[in-house]
Amino acid sequence: METHEDTDLSIIIVNWNSKAYLEKCIESILLWTVDIKYEIIVIDGASFDGCGEMLRSLYPQVRFIQSDKNLGFAKANNEAFRVSSGQNILFLNPDTEVEGSAVETLSEWLTSAADAGIVGAKLLNSDRSVQTSCIQAFPTILNQFLDSEALRKAFPMAGLWGTSPLFEEGMIPKSVDAVSGACLMIKRCVFESVGTFSADYFMYSEDIDLCFKAKQAGWKTYYVPTAVVVHHGGTSSSQTSVNAFSSVMMLESRWRFFRKTRSSWYCKLYRVAILFLSLIRLGLILFGWPIYGLRGKGVLSGNMLKRWTAKLRWAMGGEGWVKTY
Secondary structure, three states: OOOOOOOOEEEEEEEOOOHHHHHHHHHHHHHHOOOOOEEEEEEEEOOOOOHHHHHHHHOOOOEEEEEOOOOOHHHHHHHHHOOOOOOEEEEEOOOEEEOOOHHHHHHHHHHHOOOEEEEEEEEEOOOOOEOHHHEEOOOOHHHHHOOOHHHHHHOOOOOOOOOHHHHOOOOOOEEEOEEOOOEEEEEHHHHHHOOOOOOOOOOOOHHHHHHHHHHHOOOEEEEEEEEEEEEOOOOOOOOOOOOHHHHHHHHHHHHHHHHHHOOHHHHHHHHHHHHHHHHHHHHHHHHHHHHHHHOOOHHHHHHHHHHHHHHHHHHOOOOHHHHHO
């Protein structure tokens, strides 16, 4: 691992209450990444979970930044980027573990492909199943309105989701709209030229926005299936399954993306679409409540009710707190 001016790669990790995952993440990087010069920079978003002490004890070569407030994903990554020196930058979640030469494979493709501005890996869930969110289509009202696990499973090759490369044969990198910020590598010159991560987002859609800006600047984003990373998923943003806070933040982030890339009417139509979708889902939840109760899933239906009620309030402009992020 190197930390001088000729560094090939800077690996930036934003930590928030993920010390146990972070330790395994860094261990996997050090174990498998041996043929390139790289540095690791960790920034903690005011979780004060002891990750600084752990790093100083086990991995003193890692550069650690302690933020006194939770900056959010975009601002924290930008803050760490300012002290980085790599020609390429890998933004990596703390709840990931790289496998084999994944980091080197991404770096090699990004460096060798002249039109590549961003590359992303194949992300696996903890049970080794493919994490379909590792590549995505740019958001539209239609794909956001129809986005559901059932539809994705029924029509995995639909262009609506942008995930067809995950199910195609062959191991050749494919050009895609966007890759997940859980493991996103970008050329330093590209990251600087497009204005780094947009501070308009506190969480979610920063990766989508970055890939969109790179495309507008003439660069391509590639999915590299031979680079494999396990993403244990969700722990950094929520200590439970998807909750009302994260659900509303996702809606808000998508709306902010539309505000930057579409017309004001498109943004208004998006709110209307979410309003109708929320009413439909709430109706289905209430209709099926007795069945959920009989099956012992009352807690699940209660959580779903809270989430969709929060989404309905957001669509009606009733979640004013989200504007503070």
